[in-house]
Amino acid sequence: MSNASAKPTSRFNAYMALTMATIAMIVCFMAWSNFAPLAGQVATMFHLSVSERTLLLATPVLLGSILRIPMGIFSDKYGGKKVYILLMIFILIPLFMITKVHTFGMLLVAALFVGMAGTSFAVGVSYASAWFPAEKQGLALGIVAMGNMGNAVAALTLPWISKSQGFNMVYYTLMILTVIMIVLFAIFCREMPVDKSKTMLGALSVVKESSTWYLSLFYFLTFGLFVSFSNLTPTFLTTLFGVEQIQAGLYAALFGFICxxxxxxxxxxADRYRPMSMLQWVFIGIAAFGLLITVTFHNQPLFIVGIVGVGLVAGFGNGVIFKMVPYVSKGNTGAVTGFVGAVGGLGGFFPPLVIGWIQSATGSYQLGIILLVVTAIICWYALWRHFIHGDVHIVQ
Known part of the structure; x- marks a missing residue:
């Protein structure tokens, strides 16, 4: 039975799948982004340099990005419910490891494995999309992707838990939440329709579609901004303006929530209007707010306006881009989601590293933000050349 030919008839099952997939993603993203709001404390505990600190923030993003491709394919083939439950069981292992490590090297190993939590995006989108027709998937996928809010929830809660209950309690709390979600998912969710005849090679045929690569480039920018700035905002505020860790976490939570x-x-x-045209303004907006950030490194209020502006525009763009994903290859939503999501996740992996290296070399973050502006301009030109004035039209 394939996703394309068999749609569940129960509205309750559809809405339950959408709700539980979203909540589970919130919990997974809390685990995925756990180091960002605690970066200052972890840096002190392990005596980290700026480059080591940014490496730690980027490491979970690596595995959580690359493995979105097979996880999305597995979800299409074997069912999102099964894959989601197994994923959450695995996440418990590195969360427990973090409470026991005493060296930076072992902390990086745990950070790499906890990155698996980031693959929940591909699984959740594949699972939720199976219950809704294409004409309603823009809103449905926008809702399930609100699981990204886990970054904001982590920034809002984890510094307070660490300060009041201790560092290890952060990870015990994440483990408890994960176990609760495993139980709820197992009890209340039905399995999605799947096509067990699919092969990995067949699913990977989506790489032959030029639109897969263009959407990946666009998502590299928009989702990469969400991940990068969610992780880097506390570091920016504490190092540039001397903001206290819990307050910096509140600002990071605000950014993640808005995005x-x-x-x-x-x-x-994007369900109602032409998404390609809307994306033009997304890229222009990102470039404009990026320029604002570059000239406000000594003005905290305007700097925060720039950060919030980037979050608004990038978050809007994430929703527009994923309206187009199900149209790239019918019946391979998980595969396209995994590929586009993987590249988008890498957009959250490289910028913190590059910005950390630039800051170490120049003493300033400014050049790193200028590179962001350049990337937005490149995306605008690619969109204009391929979709606006080209002959490729995913969604009219």
Whole structure:
């Protein structure tokens, strides 16, 4: 039975799948982004340099990005419910490891494995999309992707838990939440329709579609911004303006919340209007707010305006882009989601490393933000050349 030919008839099952996939993603993203709001404390505990600190922040993003491709394919083939439950069981292992490590090297190993939590995006989108027709998937996928809010929830809660209950309690709390979600998912969710005849090679045929690569480039920018700035905002505020860790976490939570809550708005509007045209303004907006950030490194209020502006525009763009994903290759939503999501996740992996290296070499973050502006301009030109004035039209 294939996703394309068999749609579940129960509205309850559809909404339950959407709700549980979203909540589970929130918990997984809390685990995925756990180091960012605690970066200052971890840096002190392990005596980390700026480059080591940014390496730690980037490491979970690596595995959580690359493995979105097979996880999305497995979800299409074997069922999102099974894959989601197994994923959450695996996440418990590195969360426990973090409470026991005493060296930076072992901490990086745990950070790499906890990165698997980031693959929940591909699994969740594949699972939720199976229950809704294409004309409603812009809003539905925008809602399930609000699981990205886990970054904001982590920034809001983890520093407070660490300060009041201790560092290890952060990870015990994440483990408890994960176990709760495993139980709820097992009890309340039905398995999605799957096509067991699919092969890995067949699913990977989506790489032959030029639109897969263009959407990946665009998502590299928009989702990469969400991940990078969610992780880097506390570091920016503590190092540039001397903001206290818990307050910096609140600002990071605000960024993550804004970037996430606007995403279904982008998806819903993309259901009604031409998404390619809307994306032009997304890239222009990112470039404009990026330029604002580059000139406000000594002005905290305007700097925060730039950060929030980037979050709004990038989050909106995430919703627009994923409206187009199910149209690239019918019946391979998980594969396309995995590929596009993987490249987008890598957009969250490289910028913290590059910015850390640039800061170490120049003493400033400014050049790193200028590279962001250049990337936005490149994406705008690719969109204009391929979709706006080209002959490729995914969604009219």
């Amino acid at each position: 996430t809550i606007i995403r279904p708005v982008g998806g819903a509007l």
